[in-house]
Amino acid sequence: MSIEPDTDTARLLDAGNETILFTANRPDIVMERGEGLYLWDTAGKKYLDFVGGWAVVCLGHSPFAIKKALEKQAATLVNASPAFYNRPMIEFAKRLTEISRFDKVFFASSGAEANEGAIKLARKHGARNRSGAYEIITVKNGFHGRTLATMSATGKQQWAHLYEPKVPGFLQVPFNDIEAMQAAVGSSTCAIMLELVQGEGGVRVAEEAYIAKLRQLCDENGVLLIFDEIQTGLGRTGKMFAYEHYGIQPDIMTLGKGIGGGFPLSAVLTKAEYNLFEAGDQGGTYSGQPLAMAVGIAVLNEIIDQQLADNAEQQGNYILQRLEGMRSKYQFQRISGKGLLIAFDLQEAIGRELVEECMAEGLLINSPHPHTIRLIPPLTVSKAEIDDMFDILTRVMDKRQ
């Protein structure tokens, strides 16, 4: 950004550039504080946040519910050890199984780690029930995380030759193409894994008939169906879980991002019949960590009590309606979304520039691809905040024309 940072910020940026291992081009600002839909940087500049920590801060920034849960749990029990049950762990697993149709939960800290757990469980199923089948079929343009196995599952073009050799046993077929999937499933297949709405892929929605046929294909072949709901789960798409839009259920579902409202937390949910791990097969130092569990319970209660899935649906529809109204003026090529997971395609590949220009004007939006802008605000967003967002966005876009 062109603005000269103040001396405190400049000092922080120098120290950051010196000591933080480079992995990303970050703008010359340092985030300091958040409240509701807003973030403030160290220079005191305020940002309206339609990225929401990357679809993570579902209750908004610094919600009271998380503060309260952390304070109470930190004063009670921070960590016993993953070898013991603890009270919030049991309570949270019980809550998750009550609001879904799953029976068993494994907790972890990040989305990729949850997907690793799902992959291991699928391979266990293959070893136990399908004479050693190990292959997992995923779809193109999907995203499953950044561990070696989940990068191999993702099959992103840009990652094709990164960190080779890849973890074997993953195969990608085109999305929404049932014939390609039918052709790919064979005796070595143990699972099919995909997102119902491809988030990083630019908000591409799975077709209903496709998902119904995947369910049937899996049933016929004894293959597990895994939905990666790390971005779509917990109210984001207007239902508690995106699979509820499709009238079928997966065998395994992974949750992340919104489940902790910003606290590192993820989960693998499955049916009792896939309770297949033996002692020591799977674990993790922070599996069921009490602070994370207390936060998870608090976040879930807020999502339910404040009816945030309904708000996601209503406000999401309002955003879509506003975008449709702008379509011809700004020549949007595609407008897509479910709930508060929304994207629109620009005629030109100016995504990054638009993100920077909006940031300068105090608005945070995301561009997963050069042609695409994605909006993933907290589920608490109001109509007034959406209007404010469109005021800034249109001002920025008008300046370009």
Ligand SMILES: *Cc1c(COP(=O)(O)O)cnc(C)c1O
């Ligand atoms: C973000 C994301 C992941 C990875 O989650 P991390 O917490 O970054 O490991 C996996 N799958 C989907 C669909 C995601 O959106």
